[in-house]
Amino acid sequence: MRYIPNSAHERELMLRDMGVESIDYLFRGIPAHLQLKGPLKLTPALSESETLDYFHSLAARNVIHAQEASFLGAGAYDHFIPTVIDTLISRAEFLTSYTPYQPEISQGTLQAIFEYQTMICELTGMDVSNASLYDGSTATAEAVLMAVRVTGRSKIALAANLHPEYREVVDTYIHHAGITEQTIPSDPVTGTLKPEALADLGNDVAALVIQSPNFFGGIESLQALADAAHEAGALLVVVVPEAMSLGILKAPGQCGADIVCGEAQSFGIPTSFGGAYCGFFAVREKYQRQIPGRLVGQAFDGEGRKGYVLTLATREQHIRREKATSNICTNQGLYALMATVYLSLLGRKGLQEVAEQNVQKAHYAAKQIAALGGYKLRFTAPFFNEFVVTCPKPAREILDRLARQKIIGGLPLARFFPRMENELLVCVTETTTRQEVDSFTDTLKRISEDTEF
Amino acid sequence: MIKKATTHISQNEGLIFERSREGKTGYRISALDVPATKTEELIDPSLLRDDDLAGLPEVSEPEVVRHFTRLSTWNYAIDLGMYPLGSCTMKYNPRLNERVARIPGFAASHPYLPDEFAQGNLELLRELEDNLAEITGMAAVSLQPAAGAQGEMAGLMVIRACLGARGNPRKRVLIPDSAHGTNPASAAICGYAVQTIKSNAQGAIDIENLRQVVDEDVAALMLTNPSTLGLFEENIEEVCRIIHDAGGLVYMDGANMNALVGVTRPGDMGVDVLHLNLHKTFSTPHGGGGPGAGPIAVVKELEPFLPFPRVVEKTDDKGERRLELDYNRPQSIGRVRAFFGNYSVLVRALCYIKTLGPDGLREATEAAVLNANYIAHHLKSDYDLAIPDGKPMHEVIFNDKRQSRHGVHTLDVAKRLIDYGFHPMTMYFPLVVNGAIMIEPTESEGREEIDLFIDAMKSIAQEARENPELVKGAPHNTRIGRLDEAAAARKPVLRAKAAS
Numbered sequence: 001m002r003y004i005p006n007s008a009h010e011r012e013l014m015l016r017d018m019g020v021e022s023i024d025y026l027f028r029g030i031p032a033h034l035q036l037k038g039p040l041k042l043t044p045a046l047s048e049s050e051t052l053d054y055f056h057s058l059a060a061r062n063v064i065h066a067q068e069a070s071f072l073g074a075g076a077y078d079h080f081i082p083t084v085i086d087t088l089i090s091r092a093e094f095l096t097s098y099t100p101y102q103p104e105i106s107q108g109t110l111q112a113i114f115e116y117q118t119m120i121c122e123l124t125g126m127d128v129s130n131a132s133l134y135d136g137s138t139a140t141a142e143a144v145l146m147a148v149r150v151t152g153r154s155k156i157a158l159a160a161n162l163h164p165e166y167r168e169v170v171d172t173y174i175h176h177a178g179i180t181e182q183t184i185p186s187d188p189v190t191g192t193l194k195p196e197a198l199a200d201l202g203n204d205v206a207a208l209v210i211q212s213p214n215f216f217g218g219i220e221s222l223q224a225l226a227d228a229a230h231e232a233g234a235l236l237v238v239v240v241p242e243a244m245s246l247g248i249l250k251a252p253g254q255c256g257a258d259i260v261c262g263e264a265q266s267f268g269i270p271t272s273f274g275g276a277y278c279g280f281f282a283v284r285e286k287y288q289r290q291i292p293g294r295l296v297g298q299a300f301d302g303e304g305r306k307g308y309v310l311t312l313a314t315r316e317q318h319i320r321r322e323k324a325t326s327n328i329c330t331n332q333g334l335y336a337l338m339a340t341v342y343l344s345l346l347g348r349k350g351l352q353e354v355a356e357q358n359v360q361k362a363h364y365a366a367k368q369i370a371a372l373g374g375y376k377l378r379f380t381a382p383f384f385n386e387f388v389v390t391c392p393k394p395a396r397e398i399l400d401r402l403a404r405q406k407i408i409g410g411l412p413l414a415r416f417f418p419r420m421e422n423e424l425l426v427c428v429t430e431t432t433t434r435q436e437v438d439s440f441t442d443t444l445k446r447i448s449e450d451t452e453f
Numbered sequence: 454m455i456k457k458a459t460t461h462i463s464q465n466e467g468l469i470f471e472r473s474r475e476g477k478t479g480y481r482i483s484a485l486d487v488p489a490t491k492t493e494e495l496i497d498p499s500l501l502r503d504d505d506l507a508g509l510p511e512v513s514e515p516e517v518v519r520h521f522t523r524l525s526t527w528n529y530a531i532d533l534g535m536y537p538l539g540s541c542t543m544k545y546n547p548r549l550n551e552r553v554a555r556i557p558g559f560a561a562s563h564p565y566l567p568d569e570f571a572q573g574n575l576e577l578l579r580e581l582e583d584n585l586a587e588i589t590g591m592a593a594v595s596l597q598p599a600a601g602a603q604g605e606m607a608g609l610m611v612i613r614a615c616l617g618a619r620g621n622p623r624k625r626v627l628i629p630d631s632a633h634g635t636n637p638a639s640a641a642i643c644g645y646a647v648q649t650i651k652s653n654a655q656g657a658i659d660i661e662n663l664r665q666v667v668d669e670d671v672a673a674l675m676l677t678n679p680s681t682l683g684l685f686e687e688n689i690e691e692v693c694r695i696i697h698d699a700g701g702l703v704y705m706d707g708a709n710m711n712a713l714v715g716v717t718r719p720g721d722m723g724v725d726v727l728h729l730n731l732h733k734t735f736s737t738p739h740g741g742g743g744p745g746a747g748p749i750a751v752v753k754e755l756e757p758f759l760p761f762p763r764v765v766e767k768t769d770d771k772g773e774r775r776l777e778l779d780y781n782r783p784q785s786i787g788r789v790r791a792f793f794g795n796y797s798v799l800v801r802a803l804c805y806i807k808t809l810g811p812d813g814l815r816e817a818t819e820a821a822v823l824n825a826n827y828i829a830h831h832l833k834s835d836y837d838l839a840i841p842d843g844k845p846m847h848e849v850i851f852n853d854k855r856q857s858r859h860g861v862h863t864l865d866v867a868k869r870l871i872d873y874g875f876h877p878m879t880m881y882f883p884l885v886v887n888g889a890i891m892i893e894p895t896e897s898e899g900r901e902e903i904d905l906f907i908d909a910m911k912s913i914a915q916e917a918r919e920n921p922e923l924v925k926g927a928p929h930n931t932r933i934g935r936l937d938e939a940a941a942a943r944k945p946v947l948r949a950k951a952a953s
Contacts, residue, residue, distance in 0.1 A: 059558025274792025
């Protein structure tokens with residue numbers, strides 16, 4: 001087998017060298033009746049070209065944006081991915097290296113994480129960021145667990161317009177932790193949370209968890225929500241599944257957030273059917289010893305040379321075991337590196353330009369659609385790159401007809417909110433062309449006019 | 454004498470922020486193709502950033518390339534040489550897997566594609582589930598957990614849900630003192646109290662002690678097999694029987710599956726749930742700290758409790774077979790992460806399985822176990838085996854007793870190994886062995902590399918006797934020496950200073 005350097009013959013020689021009769025002897029610790037008598041029932045090994053053929057034909061049964069215009073967002077975003085990201089993360093020393101527990105031979109990884117942590121702090125307006133969590137949904141769950149630890153309270157308030165799958169993950173994580181939740185309704189007109197809805201937030205609430213831009217695409221008024229949360233002695237957790245929005249929207253840290261977490265997939269990570277992604281997590285300095293996940297800090301050696309090292313490890317599972325701040329070990333290191341390279345390439349100007357284009361294109365699309373007879377923008381709140389359209393017919397029907405024109409029209413909200421039968425969540429990014437938007441609008445028009453094509 | 458490595462000039466490089474200069478640019482996106490409106494008219498200015506993103510750098514593309522390339526050269530990696538890390542299974546990361554994961558049909562697919570447009574992805578998930586079920590001898594698999602620790606959490610939640618459905622979720626989980634730290638941490642998240650049970654002199658579960666400790670408050674036993682000392686739990690069937698007789702379930706940490714694939718199956722041993730580490734046994738790259746994937750495999754009775762959605766087979770109105778995502782799973786523990794799991798990692802793992810096939814998988818296991826035993830055979834004259842009469846499988850564990858007599862400890866041996874051109878072995882884990890030195894070569898190492906490793910370890914043992922200061926001051930040949938980690942933790946500096 002080409003991945004095994006020792007040939008069968010070499011292995012014989014090694015056995016002989018050890019004075020061992022056969023390889024079976026080395027498995028003598030396994031009771032004989034537990035040892036398999038024949039090979040596993042799997043397809044026989046494929047050659048390299050057979051493997052490629054096999055996977056290419058599988059992949060061909062999926063539809064991607066390059067083949068059809070897509071207006072899907074909802075927590076996974078189609079953004080342009082610069083070429084050199086893959087070049088750099090494909091370097092063996094990044095791809096095939098281990099967790100940087102031995103700092104003397106892991107400075108590449110450690111310094112890159114330190115840069116990532118810095119950039120996340122800059123974008124979120126917070127003091128401390130960890131080295132990554134699995135994704136935005138688990139980052140939200142970890143934020144809830146942390147808020148409960150920090151405040152000693154056992155209730156959380158979740159915005160109704162939080163990504164439904166994120167909410168499901170929070171539910172799973174808190175299920176056995178003795179934590180209860182209440183839902184804060186969103187305003188039916190704006191789609192955002194009204195601070196008045198928080199008027200009777202009890203002093204048993206550990207955190208108010210909100211998302212901005214929210215699941216419907218609307219931008220929340222963070223400062224007012226922070227004030228309401230803090231009045232009740234609760235932390236404000238701001239969840240950001242669309243990290244690109246931080247390129248243009250005010251940093252949650254500047255609006256009173258205590259924890260900012262979310263998803264960095266928009267920074268150079270392909271949508272890849274939902275994973276692997278990169279959860280980010282940032283807090284105020286006073287909470288740095290309560291933060292979950294790995295942290296990289298600056299350190300010096302005996303000669304005064306500066307380096308980087310995993311630090312504050314006493315929070316983590318390998319030291320604190322059942323008392324750890326989280327059970328997380330392996331996280332999303334390589335993907336945090338992808339985000340770091342992306343942010344280095346785009347940088348200060350680029351990120352703003354990309355974010356700006358998202359705003360412009362999405363608003364162009366929204367305006368065109370709103371001008372069509374039969375279609376309305378469902379909510380009035382300002383938005384970044386996603387918005388909800390109320391259609392003249394059930395959204396699923398509209399999507400079927402769009403699909404015939406090779407357009408994936410967005411997410412039918414009835415999938416998560418059964419009463420929103422006619423609502424469609426539409427996402428437009430810098431990768432969506434004007435032509436695609438015009439064609440989309442045009443097709444929507446024809447569908448509403450019931451023109452057969 | 455150091456044979457594998459030599460010092461070499463490596464580039465210095467500061468932080469990326471130090472390269473930043475106003476006006477440098479590293480990107481170009483297409484021009485805006487829609488008429489522009491003033492942003493302030495679209496979004497209220499109070500919601501917009503006013504800091505012009507001052508904290509992000511402005512750097513050109515070649516400088517970004519140079520920056521990260523220089524950084525990368527400071528790392529050790531599998532492609533440079535062996536990682537003898539016990540319990541980590543640092544095997545070769547096949548580039549074919551990388552190529553396949555990047556096929557646009559996979560990489561550019563959106564998780565919310567309607568099922569009919571994602572048949573390739575659903576098929577892949579299905580096939581990987583089936584393959585892993587066959588490999589583990591279990592009935593059903595969930596690919597959703599993002600890493601081993603998450604798999605443990607999900608697995609324990611499944612156990613809890615099952616026991617709850619039977620009438621009583623119970624209160625505590627038994628975990629050997631030799632377990633990986635994620636085990637008790639995961640149990641705690643599931644609302645279980647952790648009771649640590651002692652291992653016997655062989656590092657195995659003490660059967661008599663287990664019999665005494667088990668009662669109807671015990672929900673589960675979490676064990677690792679082979680144990681974290683690299684030894685097969687020979688009494689595993691008896692252990693499972695004891696737990697089952699008391700109405701509990703058995704969770705197996707599958708981190709050490711590299712010793713078992715193709716040779717034996719946890720499902721045949723009586724295990725109820727296990728997790729796998731795809732970034733260990735199934736060759737997906739460690740990437741400096743992830744991503745990995747920690748699928749769980751369960752017995753039939755536990756299938757209804759698995760995370761949703763599940764991939765199910767349906768026949769459409771044309772009579773054709775179709776795959777669908779089923780979200781209607783009333784007994785499910787819920788979701789452990791958004792979407793379907795670390796899909797890009799799953800693709801790599803399936804590619805690995807298809808490349809090896811049943812024969813290759815077995816061969817890999819045999820080669821891995823042989824390599825570890827070969828090392829055990831050659832180093833036992835220089836280092837004390839932690840379990841002298843043990844039957845090491847894919848990893849072998851020593852302690853630093855002999856070296857301590859000269860004031861040299863495991864940490865020193867590890868750091869000196871760096872000078873010899875290797876990454877250190879696993880140190881101080883499992884906790885039950887004092888000064889643990891745990892070595893797992895994997896099947897990816899050839900005899901040449903292993904002989905160099907054995908050579909290095911023997912040489913270090915000699916240095917410990919004849920020149921202990923040399924070992925204690927190691928590493929000597931790296932860019933930086935041992936860092937003052939205590940000082941770093943006292944006054945943490947966790948980000949670069951903000952530009953003023």
